[in-house]
Amino acid sequence: MSEGMTDADGSHYDVVVCGAGAGGLASARALGGLGLRVLVVDKQRVQRPVAKGEVLQPGALRVLREWGTEKLLEERAGERLGRLVVRDPSGGPLMSLDYGQLPPDDRSLLAHDHLVILDALADGLGPGVEVRRGVLVEEPLRDASGRVTGVRLAEGGRRYDVRASLTVAADGISSRLRRAVGIDAKRVDYPHRLLSFELSGVTPRPDDFSAYLGDRGLRLVYPLPGDRVRLYVQAGPDELRGVDRAELAGWCERMLAEVPALGPLTGPLLAALDSRQLLPVSRFLSPTLSVPGLAFVGEAAYAVHPMAAQGMNTAITSAASLAGRLADRLDGARGMSDVDASVDAALRDYQEERQPILAHAARTSDNAARMVTDLSWRGRVLGRRAVRHTGANPRLLHTVTYNMSGLGPRPMTFLDRLHQIGLLPDPRARRVPNA
Structure with missing residues (x-):
């Protein structure tokens, strides 16, 4: 050429x-x-x-x-991770995507x-x-x-x-x-932003990619090399406009108090306030x-x-x-x-x-994203149901894990969506396909 x-x-x-x-x-x-x-x-x-x-x-x-x-x-x-987990505020797993189910060479993420x-x-x-x-x-x-x-x-x-x-x-x-x-x-903005922090000195350090469900939306945590941890926090578009450092520290303390499992992050987060980045979140195709x-x-x-x-x-x-x-x-x-x-x-x-x-x-x-970030009444109900019923259905878990992995799309049917929000029992729930 x-x-x-x-x-x-x-x-x-x-x-x-x-x-x-x-x-x-x-x-x-x-x-x-x-x-x-x-x-x-x-x-x-x-x-x-x-x-x-x-x-x-x-x-x-x-x-x-x-x-x-x-x-x-x-x-x-690079940090190898084996799971993507949605957790309740106390840290209990609600939906765990186990990458160990995938083909032998594809059983981890890399951060x-x-x-x-x-x-x-x-x-x-x-x-x-x-x-x-x-x-x-x-x-x-x-x-x-x-x-x-x-x-x-x-x-x-x-x-x-x-x-x-x-x-x-x-x-x-x-x-x-x-x-x-x-x-x-058409670019569509989500009705929230994500506040990012880079933390050091977290004990115990997370060993997976975990999203915590709280009353005010997403808290996402995963490890980075060098004993560091990434924390994403959902915030309203104007929630932190004009706040000074002391006000931000108070906001962070209240935010972590809503998710008891993240209590160990309090000291490291207050020490890392200057690492913050406020990111708009959009979708577009x-x-x-x-x-x-x-x-x-x-x-x-x-x-x-x-x-x-x-x-x-x-x-x-x-x-x-x-x-x-x-x-x-x-x-x-x-x-x-x-x-x-x-x-x-x-x-x-x-x-x-x-x-x-x-x-x-x-x-x-x-x-x-909507399962864990939608704070409307309807969004909370459907999102929590989808997390709970998907987490209890091995077949759907395998499909979602495969789709998230990027190994090739396995579209979910209309019946799968009904199973996912618990409107229809799934007689095939235990039939997990081969990787």
């Missing part, structure tokens, strides 16, 4: 990837692995630490294992810092991948037919064009490229994942509530899917017109394969 595509100023590449987050770096790793010449650009000069994208599911770990990235994360002290995951992806990039930071993507370039043929960039007061047969938009939920090609996607010459990956295509740990994971598996479909179509392509036609055919294949998977993951994430 690269033959005849490079000119003297280096303005032609096989692929230009816009965004160097998890989706962009995973795309560059996957496409660079095909032997393609790839340029990655990102507007940030330095990646900022954020409390997101810290838990890798088995589906994404399969891809990272193939790339050698999983080994890099393990060498950097690590977001920046470490990005660094591991970057360290695996091949020699054909170039990364430029501090570069703004201004707009897509298009030919007479409307096909995207690259991007216009701004860097250090200079504006220049980069041409490529494939452009990957991995530029986030407010994707400039997606808007520029006229893809109208693009109506299409590609147009001719352009693919959407990561949050440019899809964003979900972090409760189900699906966002970064689907970005990684989508990147692998895009590369796989492109490899299938490029085999035997000759000449630029043939290459462009092959790329566009691969983009249609990518759309056909990934759209239903992302739609299913979006529903799974939204259902999981």
Whole structure:
């Protein structure tokens, strides 16, 4: 694909990837692995630490294992977790997703810092991948037919064009490229925010990914490397507006008092108030994942509530899917017109394969989030019933675990939904399928 595509100023590449987050770096790793010449650009000069994208599911770990990235994360002290548990305020398990039920190589999650995951992806990039930071993507370039043929960039007061047969938009939920090609996607904000803290000195330290149900919503806890713990706390959109440090400390003490199992976090949390990040929470699914010459990956295509740990994971598996479909179509392509036609055919294949998977993951994430975050009377009743009845049904537990793992969708039927909220007995509750 690269033959005849490079000119003297280096303005032609096989692929230009816009965004160097998890989706962009995973795309560059996957496409660079095909032997393609790839340029990655990102507007940030330095990646900022954020409390997101810290838990890798088995589906994404399969891809990272193939790339050698999983080994890099393990060498950097990644935390293995075996369960995702919904608990009552006293810590009793209400619904436990046991990853030990899954195939032998897929029986754990891996938790690590977001920046470490990005660094591991970057360290695996091949020699054909170039990364430029501090570069703004201004707009897509298009030919007479409307096909995207690259991007216009701004860097250090200079504006220049980069041409490529494939452009990957991995530029986030407010994707400039997606808007520029006229893809109208509705972003829906949840009626709460998440307050994140990074704690040290917690004893005993959690050994799983646990969501605690309280009267005021979600409290999510899991370990990070270096004897640290991540705590997410649900808050109203304006609940903490204008509070000073003393008021925040009082709010945190009252919040933990509502969930007795989290009492041991009180001292470490009060010592970690300055680590707080207040995060808006949205859901979003693009109506299409590609147009001719352009693919959407990561949050440019899809964003979900972090409760189900699906966002970064689907970005990684989508990147692998895009590369796989492109490899299938490029085999035997000759000449630029043939290459462009092959790329566009691969983009249609990518759309056909990934759209239903992302739609299913979006529903799974939204259902999981609403079960524990919806504070309306109806939401509390249905959410608590769903947690309780799912937790007591081994067959449904296995289905939910498989769906959360990212190993492939196993859609729940209408009857399953009735079983899940206890409106219909399940005679198959003990029939757990093989992994």
